[in-house]
Amino acid sequence: MRDLQRLKMGAWNKTLSEATAVVKSLSTPKANLAKIEFLACVTAFLLMLLTISGWLRRRKNDQKLRRLLWAAYTLTSYLIVYTLGLMTEASFRNELLPVWAIFLMIFFGSSDSYSVHSLEDCEQWKTYVWQYVIKVTGVTFLLVMSGITLPMISVLILCLIVPLKAFRRAASLKIASGYGRQMTTKLIADYMRTEHQSSEGDLDPSQMRGYNYVVRVRKTSLMSLKMLIKREAAERWEAQNYRKPLEITDRVVTIEKVWKCQGWLLTSGGGDKDGKLKDICLSFSLYKLLRLKFSDYSLPKQAHEKAWKLIEHLYAEGNGLERAFRVVELELSFLFDSFYTKYPTIFQSFGWKIKVIELLLLVIGVPVTIGLCFPWYDSNGPQDVQLATAGGLSIDFLVTILILLIFTCGELVQCFFMAISDWAKVSLLCKYVRTNSWHEKKWMEKLIGLICRTQFLEPWERKLHQYSLLESYDYTPSRLLYNVFTDLFMDPIRDGQKQSAPVKLSSEVKKAVFCSLMSNPEALQNGEASLIRNGVAHNLSWARKLETQTEVIMVWHVATVIFEHMAPVLDPSLNSNFLVTINLSKYLAYLVAFYPKLLPDHPYDSEYIFDGIIIEARHLLKGCKTVEERIRKLNKISKTMEDTSKVMIQGAQLGQQLLDVENEPNFVWKVLAEFWAELMVYVAPSNNAIAHAQHLAKGGEFVTHLWALVSHAGIQREPPIE
Numbered sequence: 001m002r003d004l005q006r007l008k009m010g011a012w013n014k015t016l017s018e019a020t021a022v023v024k025s026l027s028t029p030k031a032n033l034a035k036i037e038f039l040a041c042v043t044a045f046l047l048m049l050l051t052i053s054g055w056l057r058r059r060k061n062d063q064k065l066r067r068l069l070w071a072a073y074t075l076t077s078y079l080i081v082y083t084l085g086l087m088t089e090a091s092f093r094n095e096l097l098p099v100w101a102i103f104l105m106i107f108f109g110s111s112d113s114y115s116v117h118s119l120e121d122c123e124q125w126k127t128y129v130w131q132y133v134i135k136v137t138g139v140t141f142l143l144v145m146s147g148i149t150l151p152m153i154s155v156l157i158l159c160l161i162v163p164l165k166a167f168r169r170a171a172s173l174k175i176a177s178g179y180g181r182q183m184t185t186k187l188i189a190d191y192m193r194t195e196h197q198s199s200e201g202d203l204d205p206s207q208m209r210g211y212n213y214v215v216r217v218r219k220t221s222l223m224s225l226k227m228l229i230k231r232e233a234a235e236r237w238e239a240q241n242y243r244k245p246l247e248i249t250d251r252v253v254t255i256e257k258v259w260k261c262q263g264w265l266l267t268s269g270g271g272d273k274d275g276k277l278k279d280i281c282l283s284f285s286l287y288k289l290l291r292l293k294f295s296d297y298s299l300p301k302q303a304h305e306k307a308w309k310l311i312e313h314l315y316a317e318g319n320g321l322e323r324a325f326r327v328v329e330l331e332l333s334f335l336f337d338s339f340y341t342k343y344p345t346i347f348q349s350f351g352w353k354i355k356v357i358e359l360l361l362l363v364i365g366v367p368v369t370i371g372l373c374f375p376w377y378d379s380n381g382p383q384d385v386q387l388a389t390a391g392g393l394s395i396d397f398l399v400t401i402l403i404l405l406i407f408t409c410g411e412l413v414q415c416f417f418m419a420i421s422d423w424a425k426v427s428l429l430c431k432y433v434r435t436n437s438w439h440e441k442k443w444m445e446k447l448i449g450l451i452c453r454t455q456f457l458e459p460w461e462r463k464l465h466q467y468s469l470l471e472s473y474d475y476t477p478s479r480l481l482y483n484v485f486t487d488l489f490m491d492p493i494r495d496g497q498k499q500s501a502p503v504k505l506s507s508e509v510k511k512a513v514f515c516s517l518m519s520n521p522e523a524l525q526n527g528e529a530s531l532i533r534n535g536v537a538h539n540l541s542w543a544r545k546l547e548t549q550t551e552v553i554m555v556w557h558v559a560t561v562i563f564e565h566m567a568p569v570l571d572p573s574l575n576s577n578f579l580v581t582i583n584l585s586k587y588l589a590y591l592v593a594f595y596p597k598l599l600p601d602h603p604y605d606s607e608y609i610f611d612g613i614i615i616e617a618r619h620l621l622k623g624c625k626t627v628e629e630r631i632r633k634l635n636k637i638s639k640t641m642e643d644t645s646k647v648m649i650q651g652a653q654l655g656q657q658l659l660d661v662e663n664e665p666n667f668v669w670k671v672l673a674e675f676w677a678e679l680m681v682y683v684a685p686s687n688n689a690i691a692h693a694q695h696l697a698k699g700g701e702f703v704t705h706l707w708a709l710v711s712h713a714g715i716q717r718e719p720p721i722e
Helices: 002-026 029-059 063-088 097-107 125-146 150-159 161-176 178-192 195-199 222-238 255-260 276-294 301-316 320-340 351-378 395-419 422-434 436-440 442-452 507-519 528-533 537-544 549-566 576-594 603-620 627-640 647-659 665-682 689-696 702-713
Strands: 214-217 252-254 463-466 500-504
Touching: 029 063, 029 097, 029 320, 029 395, 063 097, 063 125, 097 125, 097 150, 097 161, 097 395, 125 161, 150 161, 150 351, 161 178, 161 320, 161 351, 178 214, 178 276, 195 301, 214 255, 214 276, 214 422, 252 255, 252 422, 255 276, 255 422, 276 320, 276 422, 276 442, 276 689, 276 702, 301 320, 301 507, 301 702, 320 422, 320 507, 320 689, 320 702, 351 395, 395 422, 422 436, 422 442, 436 442, 463 576, 507 576, 507 665, 507 702, 528 537, 528 665, 537 549, 537 647, 549 576, 549 603, 549 627, 549 647, 549 665, 576 603, 576 665, 603 627, 603 647, 627 647, 665 702, 689 702
Parallel strands: none
Antiparallel strands: 214 252, 463 500
């Protein structure tokens, strides 16, 4: 027995000693060096991932992609801090530590196409600056302790890139913050208060005559700017003026000037037959107006009426539907970039020059780093610890080469994206309008035209996400992933929240919605106009007078699904009204289930109502497996149940009324298509601009496109019916 205990004790001591040896081996200088190299490489790969995937965010509404990018964005910041800490506390000497530290500081400047993950990050611009100062202090200490060596010469060149990267990111965060938005939009806000007065009686949207919407203001030199400030200060002393003046001179490009440009590139009979180049400038000017919504600046009624005439003209022209939608798409692309990328700072007066300096430093610094580090390590320079392969080649040097390659590839990719970005196109077109000498250079015009027409992907996903209550109400997410404990770490998925497959945003849907918008923009109604127009308001209007908009949407959604299954269409692809009805019904139900912030009701009220509907559906339709069984049971219950206040019962009753309409099914599909199109327009106006901006980083929504249109026109919905 004692021998057995001795054997067990011996085995335990052996295991403990082996574990202790492993722990000690992980704490050796070589192990710490390997850890630093590994973390530096991982950080570089994560930054490359953000650089390549940044432009995918607004083109793909995919939750898995968002989680991956969030993880990469979050981990990068922590890895940089942790790795720099390991370097400064290292008990060994390695001459390449300063080189890696400088690259980590460059990575802290983030990608040009992925400056922040969410709008909340923009408000932390002061925190970012202080973090940068602290990190620079630590890296400076590391450089001083390393002494002057050959690799340090290359470090001094690369050091110049660090402040350029960091300060540009800080400036981007500040501009996108609440204070920055107010500061940068005041000039346009003050100008647009009186812009409509300059064109009274002389307005022609077809030629943009009278539309002095600002596209771009050429910045003056520093000396001229100082003189201008002194002159304005003197004038203010004599006559106080609290408005920022903007005088339309040669340095200001307006929409009217773009349309009047006689250069071949921008003429309808020359290089811009389809008007797409001029529309890029139009989208940029409208984007400037849309930014006022995020700064609490308002425009007078006359300014909105003038903008509405422009929108009407865009829609009335040949292929006007696609053109109007294209202009709004590009406008929202500029809005996305202003919040989530560095493009607004890069394309400021000196921003692109700073970017050129960065590239020059890259071109000089990378070869110098390789040229100096390789012979230094090839001759076994003075370092205490280094890792080497079997062939004798230093792994430290290979890690440095890998980081340099990733950094170089990332910068080249960013420059390519920047060169074909919409911001570059606007800059080139405005420069073309101002520079008459460019009008005589065919090669210049062809080059600008080639850049401005280069587009690899659509600006947005162009899909309608779908949700069907009768298909998904019984869905229950995994309780292992979503419970009271994980609610603190991730957005919960509630019961019944399961999307259907998304559908393409078809031209039929866009046409139906735009027609509804154009038919009665003065006073949006909750579907009433379409019901009156089709002569069914006396029977169906009750279903649009419910207490909340959430209930209205879900009641009509249930009724639409019932009618779809009880009166099926033989060939859905040939019935445009059917496609419009089904797509919009499931899309608005999707907004209720997943993004109620984009709808009129209070978001939590919508969530509470939706949860109640799910409980109601599970109770009433317990045991039903297929949609057909659920519809039959729901219709049966609705005829006998006395309590008609429940959404499911009201939906069944409305569905029965649709089936009882004394006309052919195609007429009912027409009624439903026009109703859902009008309802889509009705929910578009919103004072919660931030909610739309937040959703731009998730792929955008069709309702946001409509919101932009009605915001320009100043369209408001009718107050809710009491």
